[in-house]
Amino acid sequence: MLVKFLPLSFVDWPGHNSVTLFFAGCSYRCPFCHNKELQRFAPEVPGVVEDIEAHIERHSALLDAMVLTGGEPSIFLSDYRELIEYARSFGLSICLHTAGYNAMEIERNHDILDYVIVDGKAETEEEHERITGFPGSWHRLHSTIRVLENYQIPFEIHRLERKEADDEN
Ligand code: SF4
Numbered sequence: 001m002l003v004k005f006l007p008l009s010f011v012d013w014p015g016h017n018s019v020t021l022f023f024a025g026c027s028y029r030c031p032f033c034h035n036k037e038l039q040r041f042a043p044e045v046p047g048v049v050e051d052i053e054a055h056i057e058r059h060s061a062l063l064d065a066m067v068l069t070g071g072e073p074s075i076f077l078s079d080y081r082e083l084i085e086y087a088r089s090f091g092l093s094i095c096l097h098t099a100g101y102n103a104m105e106i107e108r109n110h111d112i113l114d115y116v117i118v119d120g121k122a123e124t125e126e127e128h129e130r131i132t133g134f135p136g137s138w139h140r141l142h143s144t145i146r147v148l149e150n151y152q153i154p155f156e157i158h159r160l161e162r163k164e165a166d167d168e169n
Pocket of ligand 1: 026027028029030032033034035036038039070071072099
C-alpha cells in the first residue's frame with residue numbers, strides 16, 4: 001500500500017515537476033531492485049493520503065504531475081483511484097511506473113493514466129522470468145503493453161542493460 005511520498009521530483013517523469021508516491025509491495029524479486037525495501041507488501045502508513053492531499057492543495061501551482069512508483073504500483077490503482085482523481089482535479093497528469101505486473105488493474109483504471117513507464121527486464125521469456133523470479137512475468141508484461149496500446153495510453157519501455165543484470169547477479 002501507499003507508504004511515503006517525495007514532495008517534488010524533477011527526475012521521476014523527466015520534463016515534469018512531480019509529487020512521487022511510493023507503494024510497498026511487489027511480487028517480483030529482481031536481484032538488482034533499486035527499491036528492495038519496497039518489495040515486501042506493507043499496510044498504508046496512517047495519514048499519508050491526507051498529507052499528500054494537503055501537499056497538492058498547497059503546492060498545486062508548482063506541481064504538474066503525480067508519479068506512482070514502488071514496489072509495483074499497478075497492483076494498487078483501484079485502492080488509490082480517489083487520490084489519483086483528487087490530483088487530477090488540480091490539473092496534475094498521472095504517470096505510472098510498472099514492470100507490467102497487473103494489466104487488469106491498468107485496464108480498469110486506464111482513464112486516469114496519462115503516461116506509463118514500463119520496465120522490461122529482459123528480451124526473452126526465459127530470461128525475464130529468471131530475473132523476476134516469477135513464472136508468467138513475461139506474459140504479464142505483454143498483456144500490459146496490449147492494454148496500453150488498446151487504450152492508446154502513451155508509454156515508453158525501459159530496457160534493462162545486459163551488463164547491469166550481469167553485474168548484479
Ligand atoms: S519489479 Fe521493480 S520493484 Fe519489483 S523487484 Fe523488480 S525492480 Fe524491484
